[in-house]
Amino acid sequence: MSGAYEGRQFVGMDLHRRRSVLVRMTEAGERLETVRISNDREYLRRVMARAGEAPEVVLEATYGWYWAADALAELGARVHLAHPLGVTMFGLRRVKNDERDAADLADLLRMGRLPEAWIAPPATRELRGWVRHRAKLVGARTGLKCQVHALLAAAGVAVPMSDLFGPGGQRLLAASPLAVESRARVDSLLRLIGMLDFEIDTFARLVAGRLRGDPGYVAIQAIPGVGPVLAAVFVAEIGDVTRFARPQQLASWAGLTPKHHESDTTCHRGRITKQGSRLVRWAAVEAVQRVPAQTRLGRLRDRVGERRGHNTGVVAAARELVELVFYGLRDHQIRCLPAPARTRARSA
DSSP states (O other): SSSOOOSSEEEEEEEOEEEEEEEOOOOOEEEEEEEEEOHHHHHHHHHTTTOOOSOOEEEESSTTHHHHHHHHTTTTEEEEEEGGGGGGGGGSSSSHHHHHHHHHHHHHHHHOOOOEEOOOOOOHHHHHHHHHHHHHHHHHHHHHHHHHHHHHHHTTTOOOOOOOOOHHHHHHHHHHOOOOOHHHHHHHHHHHHHHHHHHHHHHHHOOOOOOOTTHHHHHGGGGGTOOOOHHHHHHHOOOOOGGGGSSSHHHTTTTSSSEEEEEEEEEEEEEOOOOSSSSHHHHHHHHTTOOOOHHHHHHHHHHHHHHHHHHHEEEEEEEEHHHHHHHHHHHOTTTSSSSSGGSSOOOO
């Protein structure tokens, strides 16, 4: 159909790695155009030129969506990001194709039923990239260290110290009677660990330098167990905390609230949803496992743990910690914490 429609237009974009499908429609749901384009800014500009002024555009939060969201915003569109978990019904259709997916996205948007995800600004996405890259490097280093432990175990070498890669552990590694093949592997792993140590420290310094003047970053380090590394995870992953009206919403977004299934007179509450940022959940759990027992979070962890088990106590304390993070990022202070908490030891 012609692109001369003068009213507000809605555009659904089914984004893929190489090509995408765009469906334009009116506020009443009348289909104006369906077009398949290569993922090129110029092709996208040509299609959006026919969509009128300030069209409403929706795309799914899928692989590589950053460039499309930024390009659409530059072209004057109001961009919406569909949450993947909210549009899972697409896969239940008997006929599924890119055109149907794009049209359904546009329909959900124009009817006000689109489950939206937050579009982080470029600066926040860059900070997230640094924080997540460092986390992946730490994970890779942990895997290499596990291989060293496995080689020593296979050779029957006991490791009496808690840190095999400290000064005492290094002496043990140098003196261990290993076969030539095993020694070559250990030496290779140690060289790789050394390189990863350098990269991890580099990105830790980059993140700390970026956040040095951030008042929320400074404020949440007053929480027992939260040091510079975990504070950076919270700031980068949460982004603009004012998008949450209450701290409970942040805890739910982080996947630290229980599942809730209710029908008629039956109600079931199960394990935590684990939906949301995996890094935020990890940071919260990591922090509360190290706090002293006499702190607010430590008392909650131990009290709930005695009644319902250690893991449940840790999760309850992690949920409380995330709520404290909410106030720290929003107000740049946490009034409910006693003053001595600011001087207690903090974990990294």
